Amino acid sequence: MMNIGIDAMGGDFAPLEALRGVKKYLEENTNEALRITLFGDADAIKKIIKEEHIPAASIDIVATTQVIGMHEHPTRALKEKTDSSIAVGFQYLAKGKTDAFISAGNTGTMLVGALFSLKTIEGILRPVISSIIPKQNGGTGLILDVGLNADCKPEQLNQFATLGTVYAKHVLEIENPKVGLINVGEEEGKGNILTQATYPLLKENKQLNFIGNIEGRDTFNGKADVMVCDGFTGNIILKLAESIYDISKTEAPDSPYLNRFNFEIYGGTPVLGVAHPVIVGHGISKATAFSNMIRVAEKMLKTEVLHKLKDAIQPR
Amino acid sequence: MMNIGIDAMGGDFAPLEALRGVKKYLEENTNEALRITLFGDADAIKKIIKEEHIPAASIDIVATTQVIGMHEHPTRALKEKTDSSIAVGFQYLAKGKTDAFISAGNTGTMLVGALFSLKTIEGILRPVISSIIPKQNGGTGLILDVGLNADCKPEQLNQFATLGTVYAKHVLEIENPKVGLINVGEEEGKGNILTQATYPLLKENKQLNFIGNIEGRDTFNGKADVMVCDGFTGNIILKLAESIYDISKTEAPDSPYLNRFNFEIYGGTPVLGVAHPVIVGHGISKATAFSNMIRVAEKMLKTEVLHKLKDAIQPR
Incomplete structure (x- = not known):
């Protein structure tokens, strides 16, 4: 059981949508060894169960009188x-009930609750949160940490990799999951201090x-099933990835907006902070890119932007 | 001039596409005060100029005999x-010629060249590279650093903000550009050590x-026109953003793949490393999300993944 x-x-849509989720689950699954315990306003819950015709045989209700709002201070609210x-x-x-x-609900409170109400697994340096990432080949990836540990040590990332491997193997059913270290280059030795030190570990x-x-x-x-990074990097990747869905909903496939993701139209990358304009282009640059790099260089010169950069750094 | x-x-497509780019530029622009100096294999360049009917009046050629390959070691190659x-x-x-x-060409070599062949602007702590980001409102954003400085100090990020502001104002023609610090939360005080220390600066x-x-x-x-971050974070954002374009080219707007960016179907985020399964859902969760969170919890229990996580961390 x-x-x-x-x-x-x-x-935001509780308790109604929470309960509708329970209903949906119960309709689709017939695990008789599973019970569900709902915590919350018992009257409201009972009312919804009735109105929504939710099968209540496997549901227990624990009446609670308070709700922690989405913007309350996690530690204080929980206390x-x-x-x-x-x-x-x-x-x-x-x-164990x-x-x-x-x-x-309030994510911060959930994390504080998890960290302080529960014991950590012995030997764990720090808990970590992960997220599923849809892979274009139809597969499913796991990224971790996605925000619990903004600053990490190499030993932590090494544990995240182990935790992610085990989770991917058993819960996501990925056989022998490939672990990748999220970094700024493919070769060993690339990266910031953290990833350089993590790679050898x-x-x-x-186990990996x-x-x-x-x-x-x-x-x-x-390329990788389990993608390992510090919580700062992972959080930014996750929120960026989430925003893609919203964009895809409002844009046609050849929409002018999506076409603007064609980085060729921007030409290249100016190096700022050196005494002359330097534009670094992609290896895959074709005519348009080159043309636009020229345009950028021209613009930089015409606008005397280097003088302006200089003035900004060393105000007279 | x-x-x-x-x-x-x-x-990858040089010299042909480099020269086609020059042609395209010259056809579309009539800046008579602009000359172009091409560095490379003079015979090959002249042949293409002839074959592609490139107007050569404003072009100078400086013959060089060597080419640095895409995968050569930057410092060594340049030396x-x-x-x-x-x-x-x-x-x-x-x-000044x-x-x-x-x-x-070889990006690393270009950066090494920029750093060591040229003086830096006085007062600059470290040069930085930036990239254009298409904004969904039709505007244009700038992100920096995108890879030159994997590890940064707060003072550097502060300078990047200034450099980016000036560049955006003058080259991108954004009036009073809004500067945002890329971070893991909106409130002041959020973030990793770097962003927490950068915010007050x-x-x-x-100037910002x-x-x-x-x-x-x-x-x-x-939200922001100039987006400031360390080079590790910026490089990952940029490369991720670039991959979106490729995805958008191969997927219809309601394609099953893009639909998988609907994070609701994954339910929630398991906290790994605590002694019991804890799933943290989005505030916007509706029925499907709740149902799937249950599914995940069930799966975690069924597979006894916590024992497995524990075993992995503390092998017997």
């Missing part, structure tokens, strides 16, 4: 609102199928 | 191949129209 706890009050759905949900989980806990970690460095462009291809 | 130097040998198109191109630029230099920098932190999801919207 497994018992899954759900914060019925968490999320002060001891009868909130999140606080009680974690108590149940810590005591439930086996898992789900919430779409991953290479020596016998380490395939080396991967780059930003490999996020959606099949 | 301005004289723009071009490495005719740089790029040893003194008669390469890139080395000579930089000599001309350093001596040309006013700008463009190449689509940007806030106090009177600083609008605060921006997140990964703001890369393509109009």
